[in-house]
Every structure is written in structure tokens, then in C-alpha cells.
Amino acid sequence: MKEKLTLIKVGGKIVEEETTLYKLLDDFAAIEGYKVLVHGGGRSATKLAERLGIESHMVNGRRITDAETLKVVTMVYGGLVNKNIVAGLQARGVNALGLTGADMDVIRSVKRPVKDIDYGFVGDVKQVNAMLLGDLIAKGVVPVMAPLTHDGEGHMLNTNADTIAGETAKALSALFDVTLVYCFEKKGVLRDENDDDSVIPTINQVEFHQLVADGVIQGGMIPKLENSFEALEAGVSEVVITLASAINEQGGTRIRK
Ligand SMILES: Nc1ncnc2c1ncn2[C@@H]1O[C@H](COP(=O)(O)OP(=O)(O)O)[C@@H](O)[C@H]1O
Numbered sequence: 007m008k009e010k011l012t013l014i015k016v017g018g019k020i021v022e023e024e025t026t027l028y029k030l031l032d033d034f035a036a037i038e039g040y041k042v043l044v045h046g047g048g049r050s051a052t053k054l055a056e057r058l059g060i061e062s063h064m065v066n067g068r069r070i071t072d073a074e075t076l077k078v079v080t081m082v083y084g085g086l087v088n089k090n091i092v093a094g095l096q097a098r099g100v101n102a103l104g105l106t107g108a109d110m111d112v113i114r115s116v117k118r119p120v121k122d123i124d125y126g127f128v129g130d131v132k133q134v135n136a137m138l139l140g141d142l143i144a145k146g147v148v149p150v151m152a153p154l155t156h157d158g159e160g161h162m163l164n165t166n167a168d169t170i171a172g173e174t175a176k177a178l179s180a181l182f183d184v185t186l187v188y189c190f191e192k193k194g195v196l197r198d199e200n201d202d203d204s205v206i207p208t209i210n211q212v213e214f215h216q217l218v219a220d221g222v223i224q225g226g227m228i229p230k231l232e233n234s235f236e237a238l239e240a241g242v243s244e245v246v247i248t249l250a251s252a253i254n255e256q257g258g259t260r261i262r263k
């Protein structure tokens with residue numbers, strides 16, 4: 007039997023506020039057994055870019071990443087956000103190791119081909135080095151992964167954090183019994199985005215397509231759910247979308263095949 011591993015993905019709204027981030031780190035530190043943290047930071051990158059006079063453009067939940075934007079996201083995700091989280095976890099007795107995809111070649115990607123849209127320096131994940139992560143995890147190291155990958159030819163690439171979480175969960179499912187938890191500022195997938203008590207307890211693929219057609223699920227929630235179904239199909243045991251302050255509780259939305 008494979009051992010359990012919990013992979014938590016935390017989004018930009020939680021990581022940019024000290025109070026919500028620290029609560030998340032407390033809860034993450036309390037998770038028993040093997041674990042991995044994947045963080046976003048989109049909002050922090052947008053704010054710094056603005057201060058530097060660089061406009062941000064998002065298409066289908068993905069950032070159009072030109073050369074200047076790539077510098078900003080590398081500094082923000084690989085630097086400030088990642089290292090603050092690592093230090094915060096070390097202070098809580100968790101032996102965290104901050105990684106971008108370039109570190110130990112942990113996630114290789116290919117620059118997204120230009121079709122209708124040129125996303126610039128955005129990477130589509132080609133390979134996650136599960137063996138390497140598995141060895142670190144078995145030694146008691148807790149990987150903290152930033153949403154950055156590399157192409158193996160010296161270039162960093164920006165990669166959506168939900169995708170990093172989904173792809174890493176998929177790769178680790180060869181070695182562990184993986185639960186993937188997407189946590190953010192709402193109680194789960196909501197029937198009415200303005201009503202926090204309208205959590206949809208479970209969603210399968212048929213229901214998902216209907217909810218998108220009905221306009222209930224929109225924007226950044228669409229790629230989150232697409233990544234969830236892909237992860238389940240690839241052997242991840244469980245996927246949950248829930249409130250960041252409730253990762254150790256039973257609520258939220260459970261995704262079914
Ligand atoms: N039905 C829904 N329930 C909850 N959130 C939804 C729903 N439809 C769209 N959303 C939006 O999806 C967002 C989460 O996606 P995203 O911004 O990509 O999050 P993160 O930064 O955590 O990756 C929420 O902030 C919310 O505005």
C-alpha cells in the first residue's frame with residue numbers, strides 16, 4: 007500500500023495577506039505525514055508590476071508574460087513569496103525546501119506554442135521529476151514549489167500554480183496515495199459566488215460542463231476544475247477545493263471523475 011501524501015495549493019489572495027498566510031502555514035504545519043505545498047502569488051506579481059510601470063494582461067486565467075514580466079514573476083514567485091513561506095514553515099518546525107522547476111530540474115516545460123494567443127514566456131509542463139521529489143519527501147523534506155518552470159536551455163518560464171499542483175500531484179501519485187487540496191478564499195465551488203453558504207458538495211465532469219454552460223463556474227475556477235479531473239484520471243486519489251482556513255476540516259467541494 008502506498009503511503010498518504012497531502013498536496014496543498016494556495017492561491018494569491020491568501021499568500022499576499024500576512025494574517026491569512028500565517029493561518030494557512032499553521033494549518034499546513036499541523037498536517038500529519040508526507041506533504042507538499044504549491045503556492046501562487048499572481049496578485050503580488052500584478053501589484054509589483056504596476057509599481058514598476060508594467061501592465062498585466064491575463065487571458066483564460068493565464069498571464070501574458072513578456073520579458074519584463076518574466077523578470078517580475080521570477081523575483082516575486084521564486085524570491086519573495088517562496089522564501090517567506092519557507093521561513094514561515096521553518097519557524098513552525100517544518101523542514102521546508104523552496105523549489106522552482108529549475109532547481110534540481112524538478113519541473114521541465116516547453117514554451118507554449120503561439121496559436122491564437124501569444125502567451126510569451128509561459129511554460130507547458132513536460133515532466134515532473136517524481137523520483138527526486140519522492141527521495142526528498144522520504145527524507146523528511148517538505149517541498150514548497152513556486153509557479154515557475156524551466157526549459158532546460160537556460161530559460162525560466164511562468165507556469166500557472168494550479169497546473170504545477172495538478173501535474174505534481176499526478177507525478178507523485180506513482181509513489182504515494184495523493185490527496186490534492188486547492189485552497190482559496192471561498193468555502194468551495196459555489197452555486198452563487200456571492201453566497202458563501204451555497205457550496206456544491208461534489209462535482210463530476212458532466213455536472214462541471216453544465217455548471218460552466220449555466221455560467222455558475224467561471225474564470226479562474228475553470229482551469230482549477232480541469233486540472234482536478236485530469237489529476238483524478240491520472241491516479242490522484244482525492245481532489246478537494248476548499249477554504250484556506252479549513253484545510254483540516256471536512257467541508258468544501260469534492261471532485262469526482
Ligand atoms: N462557482 C464558483 N465558485 C467559487 N469561485 C468561483 C466560481 N466561479 C468562479 N469563481 C472564481 O474563481 C476564483 C478562484 O480562481 P483563481 O482566481 O484562479 O484562484 P487562485 O488565485 O486561488 O488560483 C474565485 O476567486 C472566484 O472569483
Ligand SMILES: CC(=O)N[C@@H](CCC(=O)OP(=O)(O)O)C(=O)O
Pocket residue numbers: 016017018019045046047048049051067068069079128129153164165166167168
Ligand atoms: C502562466 C500564469 O498564469 N502564471 C501565474 C502563476 C501564478 C499563479 O498561478 O498564482 P495564483 O495561484 O495566485 O493565481 C501568474 O503569473 O499569474
